[in-house]
Amino acid sequence: MNADLVIENVLLPDGTQGSVAISSGVIQSIGHDKPSAAAVYDAKGALIAPGLVDGHVHLDKTLLGLPFIPHIRGDTVAERIEAEKHIRRTLEVPVETRGGLLIEKLSAQGTVALRSHVDIDTEIGLKGLEAELTLKERYHHLMDIQIVAFPQSGILRDPGTDDLLNAAIEAGADLVGGLDPAGIDGDVSRHLDVVFNIAERHGVGVDLHLHDGGALGAFELRQIAERTLSLGLTGKVAVSHAFCLGELDDVDFGRTAALLAKADIAIMTTAPGPVSMPPVKPLRSEGVRVFCGSDNIRDAWSPFGNGDLLERAGTVCDRQDYRSDEDLALAFSLVTEMSSQVMGREGGLVVGAPADFVLLPVGSIAEAVAERPRQRTVFKRGINVTPGAGE
Amino acid sequence: MNADLVIENVLLPDGTQGSVAISSGVIQSIGHDKPSAAAVYDAKGALIAPGLVDGHVHLDKTLLGLPFIPHIRGDTVAERIEAEKHIRRTLEVPVETRGGLLIEKLSAQGTVALRSHVDIDTEIGLKGLEAELTLKERYHHLMDIQIVAFPQSGILRDPGTDDLLNAAIEAGADLVGGLDPAGIDGDVSRHLDVVFNIAERHGVGVDLHLHDGGALGAFELRQIAERTLSLGLTGKVAVSHAFCLGELDDVDFGRTAALLAKADIAIMTTAPGPVSMPPVKPLRSEGVRVFCGSDNIRDAWSPFGNGDLLERAGTVCDRQDYRSDEDLALAFSLVTEMSSQVMGREGGLVVGAPADFVLLPVGSIAEAVAERPRQRTVFKRGINVTPGAGE
Numbered sequence: 001m002n003a004d005l006v007i008e009n010v011l012l013p014d015g016t017q018g019s020v021a022i023s024s025g026v027i028q029s030i031g032h033d034k035p036s037a038a039a040v041y042d043a044k045g046a047l048i049a050p051g052l053v054d055g056h057v058h059l060d061k062t063l064l065g066l067p068f069i070p071h072i073r074g075d076t077v078a079e080r081i082e083a084e085k086h087i088r089r090t091l092e093v094p095v096e097t098r099g100g101l102l103i104e105k106l107s108a109q110g111t112v113a114l115r116s117h118v119d120i121d122t123e124i125g126l127k128g129l130e131a132e133l134t135l136k137e138r139y140h141h142l143m144d145i146q147i148v149a150f151p152q153s154g155i156l157r158d159p160g161t162d163d164l165l166n167a168a169i170e171a172g173a174d175l176v177g178g179l180d181p182a183g184i185d186g187d188v189s190r191h192l193d194v195v196f197n198i199a200e201r202h203g204v205g206v207d208l209h210l211h212d213g214g215a216l217g218a219f220e221l222r223q224i225a226e227r228t229l230s231l232g233l234t235g236k237v238a239v240s241h242a243f244c245l246g247e248l249d250d251v252d253f254g255r256t257a258a259l260l261a262k263a264d265i266a267i268m269t270t271a272p273g274p275v276s277m278p279p280v281k282p283l284r285s286e287g288v289r290v291f292c293g294s295d296n297i298r299d300a301w302s303p304f305g306n307g308d309l310l311e312r313a314g315t316v317c318d319r320q321d322y323r324s325d326e327d328l329a330l331a332f333s334l335v336t337e338m339s340s341q342v343m344g345r346e347g348g349l350v351v352g353a354p355a356d357f358v359l360l361p362v363g364s365i366a367e368a369v370a371e372r373p374r375q376r377t378v379f380k381r382g383i384n385v386t387p388g389a390g391e
Numbered sequence: 392m393n394a395d396l397v398i399e400n401v402l403l404p405d406g407t408q409g410s411v412a413i414s415s416g417v418i419q420s421i422g423h424d425k426p427s428a429a430a431v432y433d434a435k436g437a438l439i440a441p442g443l444v445d446g447h448v449h450l451d452k453t454l455l456g457l458p459f460i461p462h463i464r465g466d467t468v469a470e471r472i473e474a475e476k477h478i479r480r481t482l483e484v485p486v487e488t489r490g491g492l493l494i495e496k497l498s499a500q501g502t503v504a505l506r507s508h509v510d511i512d513t514e515i516g517l518k519g520l521e522a523e524l525t526l527k528e529r530y531h532h533l534m535d536i537q538i539v540a541f542p543q544s545g546i547l548r549d550p551g552t553d554d555l556l557n558a559a560i561e562a563g564a565d566l567v568g569g570l571d572p573a574g575i576d577g578d579v580s581r582h583l584d585v586v587f588n589i590a591e592r593h594g595v596g597v598d599l600h601l602h603d604g605g606a607l608g609a610f611e612l613r614q615i616a617e618r619t620l621s622l623g624l625t626g627k628v629a630v631s632h633a634f635c636l637g638e639l640d641d642v643d644f645g646r647t648a649a650l651l652a653k654a655d656i657a658i659m660t661t662a663p664g665p666v667s668m669p670p671v672k673p674l675r676s677e678g679v680r681v682f683c684g685s686d687n688i689r690d691a692w693s694p695f696g697n698g699d700l701l702e703r704a705g706t707v708c709d710r711q712d713y714r715s716d717e718d719l720a721l722a723f724s725l726v727t728e729m730s731s732q733v734m735g736r737e738g739g740l741v742v743g744a745p746a747d748f749v750l751l752p753v754g755s756i757a758e759a760v761a762e763r764p765r766q767r768t769v770f771k772r773g774i775n776v777t778p779g780a781g782e
Contacts, residue, residue: 068758071714273664273709302714303761304705314695318664323462323693367459370694374765 003028005382006037011047011363013349020048022355025381030349041384043359046377049332049368050348051112051356052309055339056207056240056268056293059099059116059135059145060128063298066093071303077184077211081153084300085123095131096138102297103139106307108387110358110376113144115207115293115343117177117240120168121153122160133172142385146343148207150177155194156185162194169202178208181223182216188223196227205236207268210244213275217244218256221265228263238342240268240293245283246276253282261287266342269334270295271316280320280334291338292316309335310372317369325366332365355382394419396773397428402438402754404740411439413746416772421740432775434750437768440723440759441739442503442747443700446730447598447631447659447684450490450507450526450536451519454689457484462694468575468602472544475691476514486522487529493688494530497698499778501749501767504535506598506684506734508568508631511559512544513551524563533776537734539598541568546585547576553585560593569599572614573607579614587618596627598659601635604666608635609647612656619654629733631659631684636674637667644673652678657733661686662707671711671725682729683707700726701763708760716757723756746773 003021012018012030021028021035029035061084063069069087074080091098099116106114118128129149136145149168155161155178165176176198181191199206208224210217221239228237245267248256260267266289267278280290292312297305313331316322322331340347347353359377362368378386394412403409403421412419412426420426452475454460460478465471482489490507497505509519520540527536540559546552546569556567567589572582590597599615601608612630619628636658639647651658657680658669671681683703688696704722707713713722731738738744750768753759769777 068754068761070716070757073715271664273662273706274712298761303719303757304708304714306763315664317695321665323695324464325461328694363459366461366694370459370689372697 003037007041010043022382046359050336052110053339054114055291060095061299062102064101087300107142112356115146117148117150119152146174148175148177149173154184175205183212207238225259225263235264238266243275245278257286271319292334328366328369394428398432401434413773437750441727443501444730445505446682451486452690453493455492478691498533503747506537508539508541510543537565539566539568540564545575566596574603598629616650616654626655629657634666636669648677662710683725719757719760
């Protein structure tokens with residue numbers, strides 16, 4: 001069978017040189033035979049790595065495309081929500097532009113799929129969602145986009161948000177979100193009632209933001225797990241941040257992790273610097289999937305962030321003290337295989353999977369994580385989408 | 392007076408546009424008047440920032456210029472010392488080459504001065520020092536280099552090292568180092584006796600590595616401060632790492648910091664991810680100077696590290712939860728003003744100081760830290776030393 005494209009002189013994951021053939025945007029073969037093809041690309045010995053998958057971004061929040069805006073202080077999550085709304089009201093560059101710039105930036109760095117949490121509140125309504133749905137279609141050739149309807153201002157403290165979340169799912173959001181049922185809404189049960197009712201009614205997944213710490217956060221995690229199990233949503237629920245998992249004693253950690261594993265709830269971490277983070281290997285040992293995302297990229301929440309997932313894998317290594325090749329590869333899996341799984345994507349470097357990958361001028365995945373090479377040749381569904389590739 | 396060079400269209404630290412005039416490698420004027428000059432450089436609105444100063448590197452350890460070497464695990468500092476020696480014995484690329492590549496890499500990123508800790512032990516003797524003294528001379532046009540004679544294998548546990556440290560100072564090392572008087576050498580007093588006797592005898596400064604944690608590390612810090620005071624070495628001593636300062640209760644922190652301030656002992660941190668770090672603002676409030684360095688850059692201790700001090704300032708912000716422009720500028724001062732002071736350098740953007748600076752395409756220091764722009768035009772003693780500048 002003739003392939004559309006063969007990529008020759010590729011360093012394969014097993015360390016040998018080989019070829020990858022692509023047909024109709026899908027990997028047709030990968031290995032040491034060299035099928036005939038309409039076109040040939042010479043990888044010149046570059047390592048082929050699966051496309052990077054960003055498990056948590058906010059396309060609507062980024063201030064990319066605007067001059068640098070000094071951060072407005074906010075000591076609590078509630079204060080930061082207000083600071084963000086203040087900035088949002090004055091922005092003249094629409095989400096379609098800012099989010100589009102972010103997608104292009106992420107793609108150029110090797111990201112092929114992302115999950116975006118879009119603000120839904122009674123001030124902005126579904127406008128952010130509509131913009132992200134436009135972006136999802138416009139950038140289909142670069143990025144698989146999954147959208148979470150995210151009640152950034154809370155649900156109970158911003159009455160009317162529950163209806164908007166329902167409407168968001170009906171309008172095309174892929175998952176329903178939530179935010180600190182205790183810390184923001186002050187009522188764990190009622191907050192989770194709203195979120196899980198929407199998930200059940202529409203048959204969609206859940207991805208909640210949880211910043212609440214220590215025993216409180218752990219209690220909420222167990223509540224989320226109980227509901228997930230009782231509603232049969234096993235494998236469809238994720239919790240983002242969950243700093244509390246890094247603060248528990250062994251007993252509390254063990255019983256919480258066991259319940260998360262039973263409900264197959266995945267934990268998203270950015271490997272944050274100022275707070276504790278979910279411990280990656282202990283969670284994996286208990287059977288809990290961990291994945292990574294960029295979160296804020298130059299927005300009202302943080303002036304930092306560049307969306308580089310190789311750098312993010314390195315940050316995981318820094319926080320978890322990973323140095324060996326094996327551990328660096330584990331960190332890499334959090335920004336590829338694990339986040340891809342959580343998004344329900346077919347992925348990886350296997351026959352039949354979408355031809356989404358990155359060619360990197362390094363000798364191993366560990367070196368890619370340690371070195372974060374700038375030169376990245378990005379293929380999306382078999383097309384070289386690297387900026388400037390078509391010139 | 393005619394200047395050698397005028398840099399026009401510079402964004403000055405106060406946010407206005409201006410010019411900088413340079414004569415004989417020194418800043419002759421900085422501000423809004425435009426002196427006549429033999430040559431003119433158009434900065435095109437770029438921000439002028441002081442040259443970056445790396446307060447802690449190991450020029451002899453880097454594996455730059457070699458293929459990626461997988462990290463050899465070592466769970467304790469002692470095990471890692473042995474792992475490093477094992478690698479060191481097999482290296483065929485000399486320190487002059489590896490360290491030279493590192494200096495060039497640092498310079499290209501805007502670093503104009505560094506303090507390097509060179510291994511002194513009974514196996515390697517003074518060979519590393521001799522190589523670094525060669526580098527210091529060879530790269531004089533790019534980098535101010537200060538060398539610490541560093542007993543990486545301990546002093547008491549590697550008998551003969553004390554004599555070698557003495558010989559190292561006589562051979563041209565600028566400071567004497569030390570390493571975990573308790574954790575590595577098992578005798579705080581005797582270890583510090585050796586280090587401080589050498590400092591006193593030769594009139595040189597001290598920069599000790601201290602990884603020992605909690606109450607033990609704090610005890611050692613106070614011992615170091617007492618000796619510093621009694622020997623009149625105030626302002627000449629630094630302690631690198633001092634993770635323990637991030638682990639103390641308020642009372643212990645307060646009495647330790649007060650003693651550090653009294654002895655004017657500066658604390659070097661890399662803002663490490665897996666362990667606690669010295670809290671920057673609380674230390675500064677007590678009057679303790681804090682500065683930053685890169686530490687390991689692709690060596691036997693870590694496969695990570697790229698020597699980018701703008702990134703390092705960002706890591707400080709990440710660990711200390713700094714987001715405001717003011718806080719980002721504080722972090723920037725740890726890789727410029729503070730490390731420069733600790734090295735005893737004249738520095739900063741003031742008339743009479745060496746014309747060591749970086750032009751960055753950003754609107755403020757905060758943006759430089761958040762964005763870490765790749766484009767950096769580096770001037771060392773008034774010469775544009777950016778790679779490719781002379782072409």
